[in-house]
Amino acid sequence: MIIDGLGDRPIDELGGLTPLEAANTPCFDLLARTGITGLMDPLSPGIRVGTDVGHLALFGYNPLKVYWGRGPIEAVGVGIDLNPGDVALRCNFATVDENLIVLDRRAGRIRHTEALAAVLDGMPLENGINAIFKPATEHRAVLVLSGPRLSADITNSDPGPTNEGQPVQEVKPKRSGQPLAEKTAQLVNQFVRKSYEKLRNHDVNRERMGKGLLPANIVITRGAGMAVKMRSLTERFDIKGCCITGESTVAGIAIMSGFKVLTNEKLTANIDTDLDEKARLTVEGLKEADFVVTHIKGADLTAHDNKPREKLAFIEQMDRMLQKVIDSLDNPQDVYIAVTGDHSTPCAIREHSADPVPVLIHGDGVLVDDVRSFGERACAHGGLTRIRANDFLLSLLDLMGVTYRFGS
Template sequence: MLMVQSATRMLLLTLETLMLWFMVQQQTADHGCKSRVALVLIDGLGDVSIPSLGGLTPVAAAATPNLDALAHAGVNGLMDPVEPGLACGSDTAHLSLLGYNPRIYYRGRGAFESLGAGLAMSPGDIAFKSNFATLDKATGIVTSRRADRHFEQEGPILCAALDGLKLPSFPNYEVRVRYATEHRCGVVVKGRGLSGNISGTDPLKDNRPLLTVVPLDNSEEAKHTAAVVNELSQEMQRILTSHPLNVRRLADGKNVANVVLLRGCGIRIEVPTFFEKHGLRPCMVAPTKIIAGLGLSLDIDILEAPGATGDYRTLLTSKAVAIARALAAPLDVPPNVFVPGEYDSKPGWPGGYDFGFLHIKAIDDAGHDKAVMLKVKAFEAVDKMIGQLAHLLWQAESGGNVSYSICVTGDHSTPVEYGDHSFEPVPFSICCLKDFVKAIGGESIIAATSMDTFKLPHVSDEGFESPERIDVGKRWARATAGDPVTSFSELAAARGCLGRFQGSEMMGIIKNYLQLY
């Protein structure tokens, strides 16, 4: 009976997937031109008015002619990524934006980080989003939640030392540790009787005591899991404290990475795939492991982008090239049928993609680091990448039967004044590529876009003067798409025709917009 039910379910999934594909193909036949979209998600985009910037936000102060042209030629609005007044995390925000209610589907961020780092997870496993940090052993105070942002050399070595460690009191559990990015790693605990309903050890701010894990309900599983994870934390400290790498860091006067902060305990979510939900073939560029893991959880293919690191040293051009190539590939064959249980080994779509998700992390890092000028200049770098992306997509559109749109928004606000996530809404703009080309001055302008790679600038806030912003609105007597917005910023977006909306509506807006082109 179980085999019959399983076979029936797989047949229904197969039929549903094929029906979605035929629907997409019918849209192509009806309109004569298939629309595809590149969604640029700027992590930590939103901010508040800053006195040193003359009362402007960082994105309003930055010189961003491409973002302004996109807002001017497209439609705009203000978006609350999850709901008004909620200071959300990137994981819950991304779920919401991609059409998955986090209050229903969210199971902790640890699984996203671990999946993105390359750790396989089975039902019943628990995982943590983790930091290498510095602990004052004498006082139990976490003096630095980030042992070192530049930890790419040491991180994998310490992860290898922790991977496979044995818990003396719980020998039947398997511990897997894999390096992620910067100071982060993924941690998975495998075994029977584990619960994701426990707290973590991360105090969330520097100079606070390391926390003891406690159960968040009265179940025996949660109580047992808390004991397992507390012993895991102690064993990790023991291994890290005596590791030669930390002995050398201490001698060099550097922060030692003698503790792993465990937070966001979670299990792998089980949800409809992105294609099943939206009928769009998705791909993603996301060097930040938590976002990549979230994408994998939704069956979104993760693209390689050489030099894209998910931090300040990232090569934004590489991200633009990866997304543009994926969106330029022909859609001439049906997609692979998703088979439950074969999730991680599924090859990419054989016929290309029509939804490309490009994640940018550096803006959020600047907000957390309270670096005003760096956030401003990082926006200018992102603007340059938007121009490169538009250049590549315009080449593809000019030589094929595909029209492209570019959408830019954020997952939350990370004001530099606060150094943490906040509840302010973020700007949202979507624009048809051909209208964008008109707004920047025509085909000759976009054809002249340099594709040279570049790095984010190393800047300080000393002596900063706000750059003169280019008013794209002066080039045209009226906005191309029907709303009065002529620049990309929080206050400008508030005047857009989309009004203020919740993140759960974003995919509907994008799909409706694509049907127009």
């Protein structure tokens, strides 16, 4: 179970406790008491990571070697089959005025953009290249350019979160003298311009404006990356994997790792996600896979909004959800249960921090330590001590008996 943004710092309003420490979590606490605990750094102490890098590490990759940009991860996450050399970009549906000044980078956090995306998918661009365009979570989407001699070394058309009120930026090569990046930048600029022409009078937008909502009248791009081929976790250890998530980034990393992704429209990757459905899919996943990862986003979002009480309440809901999963297992004694996060998101700073994240592993044969509850400070005394996300994954796989011996 990966609780996005789990770790936090002491909060005055919670009597100096963290949301996890202050939360009533009987299930997590029992697992901590009868399991082994510790603190985990996603990469290493002092390094802050994004959700993408945190999950790459949790799925066994070394992000310092394989991180190739967020675009390709999102593309795989929305079901696009990438070829090596394809360039993938993260996109937002956004609202611009007639001078292409960005009024809202998320078009009022629009949801259900399938009809809008459909008029952009397959758009012919120069050099015989057609745009592949698919909707992702909420206002997000993915653009893929597939063809020979492209480059991901290009800037963003998205002016960025602190620059609303600025115009859509012209995409350029990051460095001069790069003809492939020059060509790719032109293709993306063409796509962005055409997206405005095709979206501004779309029926969905007329309807939105009629209701006083912001129109999603352009697509802006960022995070270009090039697809690469790499060995998956399931190949490395000859296991069957399954991931339950509503978020396309995590889904993308899971698919790259060889996992089957179980998701549906009830999983929103937001605080309104259906945790009962998540529990049900987790139990279903355990029937066919050796290794099941259930990712829950909500805690991270409440922390980004500096809402410690909402984070606490959401953590309590997750505790009940895990209990529900355990109660539904036919053979709980044969299952290892691990709980951790992909990084800390302290409410007070509303951002990811490098603080290590608590971790627990429960199951047959673990060296039970003296820790009595699941929390940042309690787990500092745990038997796993302070480990990295890669070490945590390998420790869990080793308990499962699927790792290989190094040496004779």
